[in-house]
Amino acid sequence: MVDIRLTNTKTRTKHSLVPIDPQNVRLYLCGPTVYDRAHLGNARPVVVIDVLVQLLRHVYGADHVTYVRNFTDVDDKINARAAETGRPIRDITDETIGWYHADMDALGAARPDHEPRATDYIPQMITMIENLIDSGHAYAVEGHVLFEVRSFADYGKLSGRSVDDMIAGARVEVAPFKRDPMDFVLWKPSSGDQPGWDSPWGYGRPGWHIECSAMSEELLGTSFDIHAGGIDLQFPHHENEIAQSCCAHPQGEFARVWLHNEMLQVEGKKMSKSLGNFFTVRDLLDKRVPGEVIRFVLLSTHYRKPMDWTAEKAQTAEDTLWEWRVLTKDVEPAAEPDPRVIEALADDLNTAGAISVLYTLKDDPAKLLASARFLGLLRPELGDWVARDLAVIDSMAISVKDGIATLTQKMTDLREKAMESKDFSTVDSLKAALTEAGVEVRMSKTGVELIAGPRLDAAKLGALL
RNA sequence: GGCGGGUUGGCGGAGAGGUUACGCAGCGGAUUGCAAAUCCGUGAAGACCGGUUCGAUUCCGGUACCCGCCUCCA
Numbered sequence: 357m358v359d360i361r362l363t364n365t366k367t368r369t370k371h372s373l374v375p376i377d378p379q380n381v382r383l384y385l386c387g388p389t390v391y392d393r394a395h396l397g398n399a400r401p402v403v404v405i406d407v408l409v410q411l412l413r414h415v416y417g418a419d420h421v422t423y424v425r426n427f428t429d430v431d432d433k434i435n436a437r438a439a440e441t442g443r444p445i446r447d448i449t450d451e452t453i454g455w456y457h458a459d460m461d462a463l464g465a466a467r468p469d470h471e472p473r474a475t476d477y478i479p480q481m482i483t484m485i486e487n488l489i490d491s492g493h494a495y496a497v498e499g500h501v502l503f504e505v506r507s508f509a510d511y512g513k514l515s516g517r518s519v520d521d522m523i524a525g526a527r528v529e530v531a532p533f534k535r536d537p538m539d540f541v542l543w544k545p546s547s548g549d550q551p552g553w554d555s556p557w558g559y560g561r562p563g564w565h566i567e568c569s570a571m572s573e574e575l576l577g578t579s580f581d582i583h584a585g586g587i588d589l590q591f592p593h594h595e596n597e598i599a600q601s602c603c604a605h606p607q608g609e610f611a612r613v614w615l616h617n618e619m620l621q622v623e624g625k626k627m628s629k630s631l632g633n634f635f636t637v638r639d640l641l642d643k644r645v646p647g648e649v650i651r652f653v654l655l656s657t658h659y660r661k662p663m664d665w666t667a668e669k670a671q672t673a674e675d676t677l678w679e680w681r682v683l684t685k686d687v688e689p690a691a692e693p694d695p696r697v698i699e700a701l702a703d704d705l706n707t708a709g710a711i712s713v714l715y716t717l718k719d720d721p722a723k724l725l726a727s728a729r730f731l732g733l734l735r736p737e738l739g740d741w742v743a744r745d746l747a748v749i750d751s752m753a754i755s756v757k758d759g760i761a762t763l764t765q766k767m768t769d770l771r772e773k774a775m776e777s778k779d780f781s782t783v784d785s786l787k788a789a790l791t792e793a794g795v796e797v798r799m800s801k802t803g804v805e806l807i808a809g810p811r812l813d814a815a816k817l818g819a820l821l
Numbered sequence: 822g823g824c825g826g827g828u829u830g831g832c833g834g835a836g837a838g839g840u841u842a843c844g845c846a847g848c849g850g851a852u853u854g855c856a857a858a859u860c861c862g863u864g865a866a867g868a869c870c871g872g873u874u875c876g877a878u879u880c881c882g883g884u885a886c887c888c889g890c891c892u893c894c895a
Contacts, residue, residue, distance in 0.1 A: 368825095385895095386895075387895090388895080389893085389894080394895090395894095395895090397894085397895050398894090398895050399895085400895060401895050402895085431893085432893080433893065433894095512824095515824070515825080515890080515891090516824055516825070517823075517824055517825095517890095517891080518823090518824095521822095521823050521824075521891095522823070522824085522891065564893085584895095585895060586894080586895030587825080587826080587889070587890075587895080588889070588890060588894060588895065589890095589894080589895065590825085590890075591824085591825095591890060591891065592890095592891080592892095593894090616895095617895070618826070618827085618888090618889080619826095619888080619889060619890095619895080620895080621888080624887095625888095626888080626889080656833080656834070656844095657833090657834075658834085658835080660826085661826085661827070661834095662826075662827065662887095662888065662889080664833090666833090668832080668833085668845095669833070672832095672833075672844080672845060675845085676844075676845090700835090700836095703836090706835070706836085708833095708834060708835055708843095709834090709835050709836070709842090709843090711834095711835095711843085711844090712834080712835065712836095712842070712843040712844070713843085714843095715843055715844060716843075771854090774854080775854075778854075780854060780855070783854090783855095784854095784855075784856085787855095787856075787857090791856095791857080796857065796858070797856080797857060797858095798856095798857060798858055798859095799853075799854090799855095799856080799857080800852090800853075800858090801853085805858090807858090
């Protein structure tokens, strides 16, 4: 049995994973609030956890892992979007979920076993809130229900903060009806035009944190193995989830292991709209950055380190993947991935280390293929980008393949003449033009070989015919 | 102000208390009409200052700088 070691944010230490039930290893990943396209930062945990799930299924069996990722479809950002556009909330959230699926599919991330929508679990949230009030951990006031942080001694433990320190830090919203400035909302009133549900505290809607507590309980139980998300969620979101779940179910452990990925940067800076370096996964795909390339770059930095997205990295990744795809074309994958890949992943999900193993497998394409696929790379469904430039030269109804064949003959003829005349100028100029068009030119004693490269420019190629 | 993370060779990026990471780029050679590709070989590192140790880039402490969270955020 492979020993999987993961760094638990709760203990700040790397431990061996010991599932509560090896027959059903349970994992929850905080999913998106569905009001807009997923940006690149949203994709990082999805891809990282996709690899973890693959590893868990490999170790414990495909049917012995339950992976849950929620959709937050009730949120003030969604309400704001609805108010801006005049569209029904359900239209917006349905559409956004569709985008999300398409974009994450393009990155080769498998769908979770369950993708609960918050609005489908309102009764469970209300039950949990009632439970918290009854047990003295929450109080209702002015149509709100608030969680009383002073009632939970471990509040702040996950993020290493104390309630007193945070209040000293000051920047907390202080509503007059809060018993303590750090108390957070479980339920809040809705006005007529806001989404809402009837509850014991009046018409209203849930606070953000309660949904994950209610849905993880419903789908995974009061104790489960792994809870994952971006490090920015550590506080307050995950801290509040712990408070809710542990107070509602003192007998449960809630999540045993907390996995947090570090943030993503772009060209060394925080991705932000004001810096003009904000972009979504779809933006990249539309710019013809293959999903497989995005995945490769996301996996090439360890998840617990800040990851810097740069155009240069994407280019290098594309070149590498191109080379590997050429190398493994028509190759049957080996039965098992290289054990070093498994070992690297088992060691706190060292995806960068696992990729480095792939580089050593050039002499064994079958093993390379099997190993890369374990990371979700070189899979057939992500390979369209390799073929896309080999389709058709628009201006003339001729395939790139035929064009290459014609040019190969032309080059061969020119070269033979040049060999006699010793004047290579025409050969060299055609070679330069081909290179410029993204074609690799190989000439040897046996002849000329032209190979379409990853950055083939079909228009330029067409011009040479 | 409070909490947390980071700093590795030209660039990207890992592991390991003592032995080559790896990739890209570079350099030398083979090869080539010249190249490309390929093959062979090769230089180059661990922010700074201390401590522990026979020995630290790897452990501990401090300094500097960068980043994140504390407000919606993966």
